[in-house]
Amino acid sequence: MSERQDPSRRGVIRGSAAVGGGIATAALLAACGGPDGEGAGGSAAEADAAVSGSIPLTEVPVGGGAIVAATETVVTQPAAGEFFAFSSICTHQGCPVSQVTAEHIICPCHSSHYDTRTGEPVSGPANQALAPRTVTVTETEVEYS
Numbered sequence: 001m002s003e004r005q006d007p008s009r010r011g012v013i014r015g016s017a018a019v020g021g022g023i024a025t026a027a028l029l030a031a032c033g034g035p036d037g038e039g040a041g042g043s044a045a046e047a048d049a050a051v052s053g054s055i056p057l058t059e060v061p062v063g064g065g066a067i068v069a070a071t072e073t074v075v076t077q078p079a080a081g082e083f084f085a086f087s088s089i090c091t092h093q094g095c096p097v098s099q100v101t102a103e104h105i106i107c108p109c110h111s112s113h114y115d116t117r118t119g120e121p122v123s124g125p126a127n128q129a130l131a132p133r134t135v136t137v138t139e140t141e142v143e144y145s
């Protein structure tokens, strides 16, 4: 059975819309205030094994991406038709990433930046890549697991 949800209920944050948005702020506060706030990268990676979901293609902007808070996933589309997905949990100290540009996935807590194609850290204190998700693109959706 599919785990699809109404996009309005799964906390999708698209592209630069997350900057200064109330949803992003609320998600950030919730995640950073949790018991795994320090050094949560390892436990997040273990939890990733069971994650799967999908997002409509129309919700992943070209030159940006979308953050699906419910599945802790960031889906990127750095160029038209080129999709990638990763855990949205920063490997530094476990904050959720909050912004996606064509080049970078950005964590607001200590400004780690990750490559949108590989998930590898490119600047900031994070030194481990975001956990990758397997992506399948259909006519209407990006499925990830």
Ligand code: FES
Pocket (backbone or CB within 6 Å): 090, 091, 092, 093, 094, 095, 107, 108, 109, 110, 111, 112, 124, 125, 126
């Ligand atoms: S938790 Fe993301 S940069 Fe520190």
